Amino acid sequence: MGSMVNAFKANGEKEQDRSNHCLPHSPRRNASALSIDHSPLPLSQAGGPYTDPDNGITFWGYTEPVHKVTYGFVFPPLAASGSPQSNEFIGEIVAPIATKWAGISPGGNMLQNLLLTAWPNGNSIVRSARFTTDYVLPTAMSGPVLTDLPSSKVNSTHWKWVYRCVNCQSWSTAAGTRSIPVDSFGVPAWAWSSVAVDSPSNPQSTFLEHNDFGFFGLDYSAAHVSQATYDNWKAGGTGGPPTTTTTTTTTTTTQPPVTATPYDYIVVGSGPGGLVTADRLSEAGKKVLLLERGGPSTWETGGRYSPAWANGHNLTKFDVPSLFESMFNDGNPFWWCKDVNVFAGCLTGGGTSINGALYFLPPYSDFAPTTGWPVSWGNHAPYTAKMKARLPSTDAPSTDGKRYLEQTFDVAAALLKGQGYSQITINDNPDYKDHAYGYSAYNFAKGKRNGPVGTYLKTALARPNFTFKNYVYVLNVVRKGAQITGVKTNDTSLGPDGIIPLTSKGRVVLSAGAFGSPRILFRSGIGPTDMINIVKNDAAASPNLPPQAEYINLPVGSYVSDNPSINLVFTHPSVDAYDNWAPIWTNPRPADSAQYLKSGAGVFSQGSPRLNFWRALSGSDGKTRWLQGTVRPGAASVTTSYPYNASQIFTITAYLSTGITSRGRIGIDAAMTARALVAPWFTDPIDKAVLIQGLNDIISNINSVPGLKLITPDNTVTMTNYVNNYDPGSLNSNHWVGSNSISKVVDENTKVFNTNNLFVVDASIIPQLPMSNPHATIMSVAEQGVARILALAGGP
Ligand code: 6FA
Ligand code: ABL
Numbered sequence: 001m002g003s004m005v006n007a008f009k010a011n012g013e014k015e016q017d018r019s020n021h022c023l024p025h026s027p028r029r030n031a032s033a034l035s036i037d038h039s040p041l042p043l044s045q046a047g048g049p050y051t052d053p054d055n056g057i058t059f060w061g062y063t064e065p066v067h068k069v070t071y072g073f074v075f076p077p078l079a080a081s082g083s084p085q086s087n088e089f090i091g092e093i094v095a096p097i098a099t100k101w102a103g104i105s106p107g108g109n110m111l112q113n114l115l116l117t118a119w120p121n122g123n124s125i126v127r128s129a130r131f132t133t134d135y136v137l138p139t140a141m142s143g144p145v146l147t148d149l150p151s152s153k154v155n156s157t158h159w160k161w162v163y164r165c166v167n168c169q170s171w172s173t174a175a176g177t178r179s180i181p182v183d184s185f186g187v188p189a190w191a192w193s194s195v196a197v198d199s200p201s202n203p204q205s206t207f208l209e210h211n212d213f214g215f216f217g218l219d220y221s222a223a224h225v226s227q228a229t230y231d232n233w234k235a236g237g238t239g240g241p242p243t244t245t246t247t248t249t250t251t252t253t254t255q256p257p258v259t260a261t262p263y264d265y266i267v268v269g270s271g272p273g274g275l276v277t278a279d280r281l282s283e284a285g286k287k288v289l290l291l292e293r294g295g296p297s298t299w300e301t302g303g304r305y306s307p308a309w310a311n312g313h314n315l316t317k318f319d320v321p322s323l324f325e326s327m328f329n330d331g332n333p334f335w336w337c338k339d340v341n342v343f344a345g346c347l348t349g350g351g352t353s354i355n356g357a358l359y360f361l362p363p364y365s366d367f368a369p370t371t372g373w374p375v376s377w378g379n380h381a382p383y384t385a386k387m388k389a390r391l392p393s394t395d396a397p398s399t400d401g402k403r404y405l406e407q408t409f410d411v412a413a414a415l416l417k418g419q420g421y422s423q424i425t426i427n428d429n430p431d432y433k434d435h436a437y438g439y440s441a442y443n444f445a446k447g448k449r450n451g452p453v454g455t456y457l458k459t460a461l462a463r464p465n466f467t468f469k470n471y472v473y474v475l476n477v478v479r480k481g482a483q484i485t486g487v488k489t490n491d492t493s494l495g496p497d498g499i500i501p502l503t504s505k506g507r508v509v510l511s512a513g514a515f516g517s518p519r520i521l522f523r524s525g526i527g528p529t530d531m532i533n534i535v536k537n538d539a540a541a542s543p544n545l546p547p548q549a550e551y552i553n554l555p556v557g558s559y560v561s562d563n564p565s566i567n568l569v570f571t572h573p574s575v576d577a578y579d580n581w582a583p584i585w586t587n588p589r590p591a592d593s594a595q596y597l598k599s600g601a602g603v604f605s606q607g608s609p610r611l612n613f614w615r616a617l618s619g620s621d622g623k624t625r626w627l628q629g630t631v632r633p634g635a636a637s638v639t640t641s642y643p644y645n646a647s648q649i650f651t652i653t654a655y656l657s658t659g660i661t662s663r664g665r666i667g668i669d670a671a672m673t674a675r676a677l678v679a680p681w682f683t684d685p686i687d688k689a690v691l692i693q694g695l696n697d698i699i700s701n702i703n704s705v706p707g708l709k710l711i712t713p714d715n716t717v718t719m720t721n722y723v724n725n726y727d728p729g730s731l732n733s734n735h736w737v738g739s740n741s742i743s744k745v746v747d748e749n750t751k752v753f754n755t756n757n758l759f760v761v762d763a764s765i766i767p768q769l770p771m772s773n774p775h776a777t778i779m780s781v782a783e784q785g786v787a788r789i790l791a792l793a794g795g796p
Contacts, residue, residue: 045339045671046217047071047188052092055151055162056239059092060223062216065670067192070094071104071216075169075223076230078183085182087169090149090233092162093118099159101207103130103191106180108215110135110189112173112331114144114180117191120159121200125152127161128203133174134329140204143167150236164234175331175586186220187338189213214673215338260495262503263289263467264796266487267511268474268520271350272452272775273762274511276387276782277789279456281509282466284790289500290466291489293473294335294347298453301348302470305334307585309593317585318353319448320596321397322604325581325634327354340515341675343734348470349453350513352443352775355734357451357607358630359393359443360772361430362780365658372741372767374748383783384430387776391455393427395439399447399600403439405633407575408650409610411708412631413437416613418701426612433626433771437613440630443775444607447600452779469494476523476544477508482756484508488544505796507757509750509789511782514736514763515674518556518666521740526752527556531667538672552754557666557677559741561769563628563655563733564662564681564691566723568698569635569712571648572705580634580649581608608632614771617694619686625659627694628772640711649711652698655733656691658771660684666739681731692723735774740764749788756794761785 047062050072059072071093076086093116095102101119115138118127129146130138149162170179180186190213197207225233229240267278270292278290296302297318305316307323317323317330327333335354337346345354367373367380396403403409413423416437426438443451460466473490478499486501487508494500502508510517522531525546532551535541545551579589588604596604611631616624635651638644664680682688696719702708713722740746740760745753750765752758761782763774770777789795 045215049222052094052151052162054153054160055149055233057090057092057162057233058225059090060218060220061092062188062218064190064214064216066214067099067212068096069099069102069190069192071188071190073106073188073218073220073223074225074230074233075182075220077224077227078221085169085179088164088166088234089168089180090162090164090230091116092160094158094160097157097159098194099192100196101193103210105189105191106168106186107178108187108189109331109333110138110191111329112175112178114141114165114168114171116146116163116165118161119197119200120154123154125154125159125161126200126203126205127163129165129168131171137206137209141171143171149233151238173331178331180220182220182224184219184221186218187215188218189215214341214671258493258496260486260499260501261289262486262501262506263287264503264506265289265509266291266500266502266506267509268487269293269350269510269512269516269762270348270453270457270468271345271511271513271762272352272779273513273782273785274350274509275452275456275460276779277509277511277761277786278466278468279460280783280786281790282460282463285465286796287465287503288460288467290460290468291472291474291487292348292468292470294337294345295470297335297348297353298449301453301457303348309588310597313597315448318347318349320604321357321442321444321447321449321607322581322584322596324354324356324607326585329582330585337516339671339673341673342515342732342736344513344515348457349451351734352451353449353453355775356609356773357442357444357449358609358612358773359391359427359441359776360612361388361393361427362777363430363433363771365431365433366770366777371658372743374743376748377742377784380780380784383787384780386783387780391443391450391452391779392445393441393776394444395425395427395441397442397444397447398602398605402601404603404606405576405578406610407572408631408633409439411570411572411574411650411705412611412613412629412652414705415698415701415708418704419697421613421615433614434616436615437611437629440607440609440612442607444605447596447605451775474512474520475541476520477758478544479524479546479550479755479758481546481550482754484755484758502757503796505757505794507759507789507795509759509761509786511760511762514560514739515666517760517762517764518739519668519672519674521554521556521745521752522668523672525550526552526554526755528553528558531557534668534670534672537670541672552752554745554753556745557739558663559738559744559767560664560666560676560680560736561660561662561738562664562680562736563657563660563769564687564731565653565655565733566691566695566726566731567636567712568652568654568695568710569638569640570650570652571644571709571711572650573648573707575633575648575650577635577647577649578603578633580646608634612772615694615697617690619690621661621686623659623661623686625687625690626657626771627691628655628657629653629698630655635712638712640714641716642709642711642714644709644711654691654695654698655735656687656694657769660687660769662687663738666736679728679731680736681728688723692720695719695723735769737763737766737769737774741767743767749792750785751789751792759785759789761789
């Protein structure tokens, strides 16, 4: 692809690239997210004060451990209450020379934020303030005035940019004024690249998207010095004690000792796996504690992040189905996990509170012995039936029973019929997955997101033996050899050192997701040696590891899969691209929002997908692989040489699913960020060949549908080249499974091997990709998993 102007969002990439390469996250902005200030990030990611020996300036900042770049800030004194804050700060970026450019967003997210980027050019630093409202290359930001301070330099090992930034604490955006939270806690974001910018002498140079990014917690309220000290530093002066303006009074009152309540079961994570598990355990009368690192989501759970147009209607972003697409272009997406470098929901409901809500009952093949499930799991249907009874699906979610915005359904149905597909009601016939299509099925009810939060969590919360806590980050399990005695959290009000104990026969169930559960295991001394060594080298985490003789070596993080997926973008004159969903949060079509507010009906009661289809394909290795397709109005990116009508675009995403043979690996880096160490897509070239075949089949009869036009790829690119040149990170489908595969890391009762009382129930135990978007399969797995845990002797 080479360098290009629109480098943050390179041509041919699809939406998922945001998850891997841009900054999808940001700190909170509303009441529910405020409690993130309770530091849900592991301590190892929190910054603090340090003095730069070159200039004597005391900065508050952080050296991220992977690329070893330091980002620091220092502010003038906080204004007296009621007065406006000063609008400047001094900052620095100190980077090893391998850093070809680095960037910092003090506000903590890429969109709508002050972004400072810098790189070396010969012996000088070239830098700029930039801004963007979308995940594209940020461009010059008007307002900020940058002055380089004298200690900026480039030498053979490092470059350092020390700067004063004026008009930089607050800035205007189309959505109002944004500010750095100078009087409280913030989560700045950094971006890093090993690829040089296109024209290093030009501050406005284009450059390719960052290779890496991350976050750290910073107490901005502490990062202030006296005006005299600040004035000295901003004028290039050095040294001087940092006369802090905040005086801390040490209280001598002794707090009463914290007492901890023991539980029969501690479930970690309130995603689909954790909610089913916790509900069923509490239903059985056990004393259950469910811990969730994030905050509330839907209105019913206490979430209050609502669009202005729904004021007074008790509806949040997580309630209104059509707001799904706005998850990806919000300036303050506090719901993404900040220490997982792909999309993952860190809030009540986990992924099910932010996902597309496609809900497909698992076919028999999801649990067939050939897929890696133990034979004893073969009779799985009763568990799916239990789930279906609790959470029914609907493919006509509007409260008036009508379907809306169905043009893409009609066009895609015409195409598929020509290839011998039959229309079915998808969840009436879960095993019919070859040449079948139907209306997209969702977990919505009464015009709103429902999922496990609206069902399982609700019944659990009604029981006196069930306790749910938000904003509690589980760092590790506490264990003595094989016996788990409790969990260590970041919340010291819950027990001495944040440790919550188990009752004598108690058990812990990890449901922290395909990235979160492996990380907890590594931090508990369970996993491959290289991962435990990373924990050992982390000053904050290492003291919590058990003695080395008690490490449990298991392939945690291996055998990972996710669907490789490719977007095809089309136009058709009948299609309403629904403004590509862009205005739904701020400025929706008035008739549609009014209809929804009045009766829960209309376009707003559905997500974005309109049609799903499946077929089987055979590979040159004699194996069968299934392909799933999802059709939706709009598109994340269009690359075409054709003129086209943007109001008529729609996307078919093709996912390769059950049967894929590629596998990857999940692990942590030195910052304890969970990430794919080996990407799971196309490690077997036959997967790629089969997907290309499937894509070619999808468009094989395109000329039989009058007016239908494929615009991405266009006729200058063959399908094979389109797939070959697809950004690898963009193949991500957010359907990660397998990092604690059953029979490899957990036994057939979901118990972690070589432990007495530690279990995992979430996407991570699924040994092979399910047929469809996975959350229904995950919940149904949890139904069987928790039944087995309850049946297993020796428990509470
Ligand atoms: N799946 C579907 O079936 N249909 C869809 O339409 C669909 N769409 C999406 C989607 O649009 C996006 C953007 C994403 C990211 C995923 C989608 N998926 C879809 C996938 C589906 O949501 C996931 O496969 C599913 O949620 C995974 O379920 P798990 O139970 O395995 O894990 P989660 O990540 O949902 O939940 C883990 C929970 O643990 C979170 O709430 C997290 O905050 C919490 N947690 C993690 N670490 C923790 C810790 N250390 N301490 C306390 N809590 C922790
Ligand atoms: C899923 O299962 C996928 O994980 C999501 O990626 C997908 O949504 C939903 N279901 C709905 O089909 C897409 C959005 O439609 C895009 O707009 C978004 O950019 C993309 O997810 C991000 O991965």
